[in-house]
Amino acid sequence: MNNLHLATQIAPALRMIFAPDGKAYVSYSNENNTTASLYTCENRWTEDFTTFCGKNTADKETVQIDGIGCFTIEKEKKDKPLSGKIAVVTGSAQGFGAHIAEFLCSQGARVALADMNYGGVCERAEFLSKTYDIPTLPIMANVSDEASVRDMIQKVVLSFGGLDIFINNAGIVRAGSLEEMTKENFELVTSVDYTAYFLCVKYAAEPMKIQRACAQNYMADIIEINSKSGLEGSNKNFAYAGAKFGGIGLTQSFALELAPFGIKVNAICPGNFLDGPLWSDPDRGLFVQYLKAGKVPGAKTVADVRAAYEAKVPLGRGCRAEDVNRAIAYIIEQKYETGQALPVTGGQTMLN
Numbered sequence: 001m002n003n004l005h006l007a008t009q010i011a012p013a014l015r016m017i018f019a020p021d022g023k024a025y026v027s028y029s030n031e032n033n034t035t036a037s038l039y040t041c042e043n044r045w046t047e048d049f050t051t052f053c054g055k056n057t058a059d060k061e062t063v064q065i066d067g068i069g070c071f072t073i074e075k076e077k078k079d080k081p082l083s084g085k086i087a088v089v090t091g092s093a094q095g096f097g098a099h100i101a102e103f104l105c106s107q108g109a110r111v112a113l114a115d116m117n118y119g120g121v122c123e124r125a126e127f128l129s130k131t132y133d134i135p136t137l138p139i140m141a142n143v144s145d146e147a148s149v150r151d152m153i154q155k156v157v158l159s160f161g162g163l164d165i166f167i168n169n170a171g172i173v174r175a176g177s178l179e180e181m182t183k184e185n186f187e188l189v190t191s192v193d194y195t196a197y198f199l200c201v202k203y204a205a206e207p208m209k210i211q212r213a214c215a216q217n218y219m220a221d222i223i224e225i226n227s228k229s230g231l232e233g234s235n236k237n238f239a240y241a242g243a244k245f246g247g248i249g250l251t252q253s254f255a256l257e258l259a260p261f262g263i264k265v266n267a268i269c270p271g272n273f274l275d276g277p278l279w280s281d282p283d284r285g286l287f288v289q290y291l292k293a294g295k296v297p298g299a300k301t302v303a304d305v306r307a308a309y310e311a312k313v314p315l316g317r318g319c320r321a322e323d324v325n326r327a328i329a330y331i332i333e334q335k336y337e338t339g340q341a342l343p344v345t346g347g348q349t350m351l352n
């Protein structure tokens, strides 16, 4: 096991020993600028650090762990609903993910924004950091690549000290009938919308388990941004719907496996985000595509296509970012619910 790997395990433990309510951040470096030296021998550092914390009540400490490196630990003083929390949002360069990242920052969490569009998350992270006066972390990540997912979690843990909220949001759509769909496109959708969820949970759960081992009542959240297409079939969009149905199966199964570690796993199933880029992009958006393809009989303009989709919703409009953010706030606040799929569809999809 190399030093970075060990540091990734040590940081969440230090964080929780220092502040059992989790309201602290830890950053790792190779510098040697310490208030205390701890020893790794037979995991002595846990014992040393617990004793050290008992004697010291400072809000900020820097400790050197023999042979591993230096950890700076700092208590969070702010008092917003999510102050002290550390979150990752995948696919946060645009769309739902960008809004979710903003919501979590506004509530006081430190957020890592992960996306294949690195320029996009850098810009977004800088904007959020300035607007909400809070550190953020842009990360270049491909969620369907295991090494990239492992590195993403390592970066978050070594920069902020742990992980409390993981939002599995990155997703893609490749619609098409049985005649149109290629094996390549089917596998691409499956790899991003289904397999990537497994990869992300595999690595996100590691620091969460360590935190729980160090603070008994501590709870963490994994939230999958699923879809109404994960609850009912989607015509000529089976690659997406199949992956999203599978995501509900993973959510329920992860919830069972991770409940003993205080990790809740839930899915949110939004309706169509008609204001988002997927639908509204003027060149490649679904409104333009559906108009050109004549998918909505009689529609002559983009506005006609939009009206047809709004008419399918009992509450008469598309899903908005704030609807999803409210669901996220509910899931995090609720301490007695796991393995659920929460529809946010304006009544378009109802549970049996």
Ligand SMILES: NC(=O)c1ccc[n+]([C@@H]2O[C@H](COP(=O)([O-])OP(=O)(O)OC[C@H]3O[C@@H](n4cnc5c(N)ncnc54)[C@H](O)[C@@H]3O)[C@@H](O)[C@H]2O)c1
Pocket (backbone or CB within 6 Å): 090, 091, 092, 093, 094, 095, 096, 097, 114, 115, 116, 117, 120, 141, 142, 143, 144, 168, 169, 170, 171, 172, 192, 225, 226, 227, 228, 269, 270, 271, 272, 273, 274, 276, 277, 278, 279
């Ligand atoms: N837009 C909708 O109407 C709608 C409705 C219900 C559910 N959803 C779900 O919400 C989530 C977000 O959708 P959106 O419409 O906001 O998407 P979007 O297309 O606007 O943004 C998706 C983001 O994910 C990133 N991404 C794509 N593949 C990636 C990969 N392999 N690794 C890392 N990042 C990657 C993209 O670069 C992009 O920034 C998806 O899971 C989607 O299935 C969307």
